[in-house]
Amino acid sequence: MIHEKPEGQQDKASADWKIALNQGFKDWQTLARFLELNPNSYRVPVIENFPMRIPYSFALRMKKGDINDPLLKQVLADKFELDRADNYVSDPLSEREFNPVKGALRKYHNRILLMLHPACAVHCRYCFRREYDYQAQTQSKESWSHVFNYIREHAELDEVIFSGGDPLLHNDERLSWFVAQTESIPHIKRLRIHTRIPIVLPKRVTKEFLAVFNKTHLQKIMVVHANHGNEIAADVIGAFKQLKEAGFSILNQATLLKGVNDNAEVLKALSERLFEAGVLPYYLHVLDKVKGVQHFDVDEEKAKAIHHELKAITSGYLVPKLVREIAHQKSKTWLK
Numbered sequence: 508m509i510h511e512k513p514e515g516q517q518d519k520a521s522a523d524w525k526i527a528l529n530q531g532f533k534d535w536q537t538l539a540r541f542l543e544l545n546p547n548s549y550r551v552p553v554i555e556n557f558p559m560r561i562p563y564s565f566a567l568r569m570k571k572g573d574i575n576d577p578l579l580k581q582v583l584a585d586k587f588e589l590d591r592a593d594n595y596v597s598d599p600l601s602e603r604e605f606n607p608v609k610g611a612l613r614k615y616h617n618r619i620l621l622m623l624h625p626a627c628a629v630h631c632r633y634c635f636r637r638e639y640d641y642q643a644q645t646q647s648k649e650s651w652s653h654v655f656n657y658i659r660e661h662a663e664l665d666e667v668i669f670s671g672g673d674p675l676l677h678n679d680e681r682l683s684w685f686v687a688q689t690e691s692i693p694h695i696k697r698l699r700i701h702t703r704i705p706i707v708l709p710k711r712v713t714k715e716f717l718a719v720f721n722k723t724h725l726q727k728i729m730v731v732h733a734n735h736g737n738e739i740a741a742d743v744i745g746a747f748k749q750l751k752e753a754g755f756s757i758l759n760q761a762t763l764l765k766g767v768n769d770n771a772e773v774l775k776a777l778s779e780r781l782f783e784a785g786v787l788p789y790y791l792h793v794l795d796k797v798k799g800v801q802h803f804d805v806d807e808e809k810a811k812a813i814h815h816e817l818k819a820i821t822s823g824y825l826v827p828k829l830v831r832e833i834a835h836q837k838s839k840t841w842l843k
């Protein structure tokens with residue numbers, strides 16, 4: 508439920524994040540100028556279905572004059588991406604098979620993932636989900652009712668995951684409706700949200716947003732997605748603090764990416780930054796073998812070696828589980 512607030516004030520906070528969402532960088536010329544890089548020093552391929560999208564606050568954390576900046580690398584397209592055109596895998600994890608009802612993915616026994624919103628606030632160049640037909644999954648309240656009916660009929664489900672794209676691109680009113688639907692099902696104990704927005708667009712965490720989640724009896728978990736310690740800026744830490752005050756446990760999942768975080772010291776720094784901000788490392792994902800992201804690929808043996816080294820230099824609770832997703836398994840697969 509949304510607190511009663513004078514109309515104007517509520518509109519302003521919500522207008523702020525929507526403006527910020529639309530004001531990010533969308534072309535290399537502008538971004539290069541901002542980062543004090545020579546626009547002619549790098550050729551950015553045009554990827555029509557998944558163009559550049561970088562919120563301003565995320566770009567602010569990049570180092571000026573450094574084309575190899577680990578945050579820039581995550582969001583700047585590389586010519587390798589074009590390879591996906593000829594050897595295109597649209598659904599590497601056979602997700603369509605796990606689609607019991609439109610809008611939901613059910614792979615595991617006790618939890619179900621809802622693809623609440625098709626878009627993201629940032630376009631991460633290593634993302635495989637971009638190939639998913641999210642538009643087909645944008646749906647009306649009536650259509651979502653089928654999903655909630657499915658959950659109601661499956662008493663072994665105890666957790667609902669709001670995911671996407673990014674579920675926090677919905678407005679507060681719609682989120683509030685999703686929360687109300689979820690908490691009306693007696694066997695659901697936990698509400699989990701998978702989102703990158705507190706990292707890339709921390710302005711989204713407004714008082715009105717927090718009010719949507721403040722009152723629910725469900726336990727609340729937020730799984731954010733940061734890959735490098737430099738992503739954890741002051742505004743992000745502020746958003747985490749508010750989320751924790753509203754009762755969220757916050758976990759982080761990272762993806763192991765060549766040239767970004769394929770190094771034990773970098774991962775240790777990420778874990779420490781997160782922990783200082785009250786967030787526990789959860790998963791470190793090995794990238795799926797998909798054409799078009801091979802320039803980010805770290806092979807499994809190297810991934811294990813990095814993970815071993817990380818264990819050797821930091822506390823156990825700062826070591827995320829190294830996982831790979833393999834279709835038809837009962838859970839994510841832990842690599843050791």
Ligand SMILES: *Cc1c(COP(=O)(O)O)cnc(C)c1O
Binds near residue numbers: 614
């Ligand atoms: C990853 C994933 C989950 C969550 O799995 P956990 O191991 O509990 O984090 C749930 N549903 C689907 C479809 C997933 O891909």
Ligand code: SF4
Binds near residue numbers: 626629630637
């Ligand atoms: S926020 Fe997540 S789903 Fe969206 S583009 Fe990035 S990695 Fe993909």
